[in-house]
Amino acid sequence: MEKLHFNFDTKDAISKPVHVGVVASGDLEVIFRPTDKETEVNIVTGSDGFKEVWGNVLQRFFDRYPIQADIEINDFGSTPGVVNLRLTQALEELKDEK
Template identity: 65%
Template sequence: MEQFTYTYKTTEPITKKVHIGVVGSGDLEILLFPTDKQETSVKVCTGSDGFKDVWHNVLTRFFDRYPISADMVINDFGATPGVVYLRLTQAMEELSDEK
């Protein structure tokens, strides 16, 4: 099991909590919490060792497109990069429902 943290400079604060997905085989959950900071901290807990660079690439691509400011927790159980990006996109859809 690995745990790591990333920080991204961001500009668009969120105003509500979001929970997407489940911790299950080949899946993950994403928790988003509002923050007053102009950055997003991402804490990843994954059962798959050796994928830190892959996580960094997927998250960087996401925050380049969606610069939301939040505290994010990702609990992973072997999700592929495609599933990770899908869950992140679902979180954005949930946030857009508030507008």
Template identity: 50%
Template sequence: METLTFKFNATKSVPKHAYVGVVASGDLEILLEPSKEEKAYVVVRTASDGFGETWKNLLDRFFAVHDIAANIEINDFGATPGMVSMRLLQALEVCSSEKTER
């Protein structure tokens, strides 16, 4: 088990929190909440050790396009980079949607 932390500059705030995914074999969950700063803080808890550079590259690409100010927790159980990207986009869509959750 490995815990990785990342910080990114950001300019766009997100209006609400989002929760997507499920921690199960080969998947991950993402918890996203608005940040009070113009920064994004990401904590990755992963069952797969030794992939810090892969996570950094993936998150660098995401934040180069989506510079959102958010606190993000990612709980990973062996998801592929494609799945991680999809879940990040899904979380961004949820927190940006007009629909109110009940």
């Protein structure tokens, strides 16, 4: 297990907290919470040694969607594709007017 921490200078505020995903094998859960501080991403991952990959996946995501949020990720060995999918799903939830 490894804990990772990233900061991003993004400014699109989000309106509500959302949660998607499950900490199943090869999967992860993602939580976005509104914040008025700097965007923070805190990751707990079961696969050690992938800090650079996480950095790249997140950079690509925030380049495209510069949301300002407090983000928590619990990961159980998901691939970058799955990570990106869950992040995008969380965005969808934000738009959902339920």
